[in-house]
Amino acid sequence: MKCPICRHGETRSGAVTIPLERGDMVIVFREVPALACENCGEAFHDEAVTAALLKQAEQAAAGVEIEVRRFAVAA
Incomplete structure (x- = not known):
């Protein structure tokens, strides 16, 4: 798909690293499945990945x- x-x-399709900040804590998730733009690098996740x-x-x-x-895929 064309990057919006x-x-x-x-x-x-690929895997990306996602940093999340929560208060004073930073959690870095590695190998998160995503669609990533080959031009700008923006990553898009489906609803199930976001919930997980x-x-x-x-x-x-x-x-x-x-x-x-x-990142662990929910069972």
Whole structure:
């Protein structure tokens, strides 16, 4: 699909790294499935991936300033 952000590149299936900030904590998820624009790099996720990211972020350890996790597809 044509990228709706830059309108020049095509999106391709792949995996991206997503940082999420929550209060004073930063959680970095690696290998998150996404459609990424080959031109501008903008990543797009479907609803299931977004829900899984938010659920996993809720489970992050309290008191940790930075946490890096490998994304896990919900079973």
